[in-house]
Amino acid sequence: MATASLNRGRAAGALLMLLGAWGALVPFVGPYFGFAFTPDKAWAYTSGRLWLSVLPGAAAFLGGLVVLGGGRIAAVGALLAAAGGAWFAIGQPVVSFAAASYHLSPGTPVAASGSVFGPAAMRFLESLAFFYGLGIVIVFCAALALGEVIVAHLAPRWSGNQAADAFEPTDQYGAAY
Numbered sequence: 001m002a003t004a005s006l007n008r009g010r011a012a013g014a015l016l017m018l019l020g021a022w023g024a025l026v027p028f029v030g031p032y033f034g035f036a037f038t039p040d041k042a043w044a045y046t047s048g049r050l051w052l053s054v055l056p057g058a059a060a061f062l063g064g065l066v067v068l069g070g071g072r073i074a075a076v077g078a079l080l081a082a083a084g085g086a087w088f089a090i091g092q093p094v095v096s097f098a099a100a101s102y103h104l105s106p107g108t109p110v111a112a113s114g115s116v117f118g119p120a121a122m123r124f125l126e127s128l129a130f131f132y133g134l135g136i137v138i139v140f141c142a143a144l145a146l147g148e149v150i151v152a153h154l155a156p157r158w159s160g161n162q163a164a165d166a167f168e169p170t171d172q173y174g175a176a177y
Contacts (some may be wrong), residue, residue, distance in 0.1 A: 009067060009074065009152065012145035016064025017079045019138050023088060024057025026130060027106070033128060038107035048105045052091045055131070059084030060138045067145045072153065078146035085138025088131050106130070 027049045030036040039046065059080050066077025071082045109126040111119035128134075 009145055009148040011053050012141050012148060013064045013066075013068030013074075013077070015141050016067060016138065016145065018064075019134060019141065020057045020060030020062070020064055020081070020084060022057070023060060023084075023130075023134050023138070024054045027053045030126075030130075031110075034110075035129070036110045037126065038110060039131065040110045046105075046107070047102075047133035048095075048107065051095065051104055052087075054105045056084040056087040056091065056135075059087070060142075063142065064145075067142075067149070072149075074149045075146060077143045078149060081145070084140050085140075085142055086134045088135030088138060090135075092131060155158065 026035070027037060028043045031040045031042045031044075061084075062086060063077040063079070063081025064081065067074045069077070092106060109123040111122040117125065
């Protein structure tokens with residue numbers, strides 16, 4: 001049972017690393033395939049991309065790496081990844097409210113002319129894949145990893161109590177037979 005829990009924790013860590021890498025890199029490589037926010041040039045750096053994509057992507061990636069490593073510190077990694085995912089989901093509104101004077105913005109979604117979907121659908125899909133949906137999936141995977149870490153940590157204690165209860169039957173008042 002502990003091996004299955006360990007493997008699921010590692011799978012969640014690897015998935016967090018992939019999602020974090022996607023979130024950090026897609027603003028820079030998305031223009032190659034018509035999936036971008038302005039500026040729609042590949043590898044164009046903006047401070048908005050740093051604060052809204054690269055840093056939360058790095059947090060999710062590093063959190064996944066720590067979860068992948070396992071041990072008790074994996075809980076810290078899961079929490080770091082969850083914070084990165086939460087920032088993907090709420091970072092844009094927070095920055096537009098709290099740091100409006102700094103002009104931090106991810107840009108505006110670009111609808112490519114040869115796209116299968118219309119401009120409104122592309123704006124929706126880009127917002128979902130770059131920020132909101134990505135953040136929700138990262139938070140979910142981080143919560144899954146955190147649950148696995150907690151279960152793996154508590155399982156030996158729980159199974160030890162079950163064994164003790166099996167050898168010491170008691171009645172409802174606590175007296176041993």
